[in-house]
Amino acid sequence: MHIEDTEEANSRPNSIDARDKAYVVHGLTNLRDHLERGPLVIESGQGVWVRDQAGRDYLEGMSGLWCISLGYGEKRLIEACRRQMETLAYYHLTNHRSHVPGIDLAEKLIEIAPVPMSHVWFANSGSEANDCAARLCWYYWNAKEQPARRKFIAHRRAYHGNTIASASLSGVGYAHEQFGLPLPGFLHVECPDFYAAGLPGESEEEFSDRLLETLERLIESEGADSIAGFFTEPIMAAGGVVIPPRRYLDGLQRLLREHDILLVADEVVTAFGRTGEMFGTTTMGLVPDMIVxxxxxxxxxxxxxxxxxxxxxxxxxxQQSERLPLFGLTMTYSGHPVGAAIAREAIRIYEDDGIVQRARRMEHVLLGGLTERIGASPIVGQIRGRGLLAGVQLVADPLNRRFFDPALRVGPRVAEAAEKHGLFVRAIGDVIAICPPLSITEDELHMLTDRLARAVADVEAELR
Ligand SMILES: Cc1ncc(COP(=O)(O)O)c(C=O)c1O
Structure with missing residues (x-):
């Protein structure tokens, strides 16, 4: 269909556009604007490309929402799904029941875990899994007869999901405002973003030490015996692709050990090769009690x-099962056999195709390409990343680290310009996040940096 035909079709009362506006609620979207401008409807995907309803192709520079790591149309995953659907389309893991796909996947996850792990609890989304991890912290401390350990600490700007506990762990206003969140006892400490939050003249070491001193004071003032756990991503994704200094993460873990506080690594984005290791825990030297x-x-x-x-x-x-009849956590689709079979096949592909090593090699192509194409731009302050996860911090003045007035919407404007050039990236404030499928080729990565460079140049010209 031609673009003009689609526009004409969209103006009809029963068009896809009209039906979307009539019936669908969209997250992370201004709902009033949406009723005016309507949706961008994606119709199909192949490899790292998606096509909209009007037949325009976009390079998927964000893997959807940081997730479609092996790209679209991966035959082995489709076949694993079909096979499992035919054999056993559903079973559950409650009341001593089990199934082979769930057992296979749990065994494999324990085998590849970056630090010694023992068992696997399945859920259906990152939010649910973080919620479950928080509950397991509480369950743990009750077993240890320290029921007062109820509080959690996480970073400001971190995104841990959007169920009630996960949204409370998240350090972002949009998940809290007008929802009455965070719940009491969910505490937040400064985001370890040295570029944005380092004081003038402060070294990265001094910055790390300052954050650790604040954290230590918080633990002492709240009382270590009231704190259940600390949640962190190894590299913060939706917080703006923030790579915490190693000194900070090392010091953080030392403090948690001293105060016997559990560490949960939220690897919802970073696991399975994203940072050039199978797990971000390895990339950043973490030793967590749980990995999500x-x-x-x-x-x-x-x-x-x-x-x-x-x-x-x-x-x-x-130990809790000696005093309680049941472990009371359950969800109908927890460990769904179709999902488990697909996951097991995905891990086989990560291993067979050397996807993790590839992501490590391609880091230079991505970061090198970005540096070459936009590193000298007067609105680019920092290009950072690991593996195939990168962030470009846009600033008004790179020399003096001066940020744009958020009202200028510079980040969103770059993302919108990129979309016009056929590239999806995400603006997190004035950070442009890039997270392409790990299966992306070198040529496609060059195309990505080229299209982003054109978008940055467009906005740079508008601002001049
Ligand atoms: C680090 C992190 N944790 C948790 C979540 C929540 O995952 P889900 O959207 O699957 O609930 C996300 C989603 O983007 C995430 O980036």
Whole structure:
């Protein structure tokens, strides 16, 4: 269909556009604007490309929502899905029931876990899995007869999901405002973004130490015996692709150990090769008690998430079963066999095709390409990333690290310009996030940096 035909078709009362506006609620969207401008309807996808209803192609520079790691139309995942649907389309893992896809996947996750882990709890989304991890922290401390340990700490700007506990863990206003969140006892500390939050003249070491001192004071003032756990991503994705300084993460873990606070690594974005290692935990030297995975676990072909639990926590859960008849956590679709079969096949592909090593090699193509094409732009302050996860911080003055007035919407304007050039990226304030499928070729990565460079140049010209 031609673009003009689509526009004509969209103006009809029963058009896709009109029906979307009439019936669908969209997240992270201004709902009033949406009723005016309507949706961009995506119709199909192949490899790293998606096509809209008007036949325009876009390079998917964000893997959808950081998730379709193996790209669209991956035959092995489709076949794994079909096979499992035919064999056993559903079964559950409650009341001693089990199924082979769930067992296979749990065994594999424990085998590839970056630090010793013992058992796997399945859920359906990153939000649910973080919610479950928070509940497991509480369950653990009750088993340890320290029921007062109820509070959680996470970073401002971190995104851990949008169920009630996960939204409370998230450090972003949009998940809280007008929802009456966060829940009491969900505390937030400064985002470890040295570029944005470092004081004038402060070194990265001094910045890390300052954040650690604040955290230590918080733990002391709240009382370590009231804190259940700390949640962090190894590299913060939706917070603006923030790579915490190693000194900060090392010091953080030292403090948590000293105060016996559980560490949960939210690897919803970073697991399965994204940062050039199978797990971001390895990239950033973490030793968590639980690891939360979702998104890339099935390459987004099925909603499935997992919480990897270490033996310390698992033994406490078992101990609880000496006083309670049941472990009371359950969800109908937890460990769905179709999702489990797809996830197991996705991990096979990550291994067979050397996807993780590839992401590590391609880091230079992505970051090198970005540096070459936009590194000297007067509105680019920093280009950062690991593996195939990158962030471009846009600023008014790179030399003096001066940020744009948010009212100028510079980040969103760059993302909108990129869309006109056939590239999807995401603006997180004035950070442009880039997270392409790990299966992207070198030529496609060059195309990505080229299209982004054109978008940056467009906005640079508008601002001049
Ligand atoms: C780090 C992180 N944790 C958790 C979530 C929530 O996952 P879901 O949207 O699958 O609930 C996200 C989603 O973007 C995420 O980026």
């Amino acid at each position: 995975c979702a998104k890339g676990i099935t390459s987004a072909y099925f909603p499935l998430s997992a919480v990897l639990i270490n033996d310390r926590v698992f033994q406490a859960m078992v």
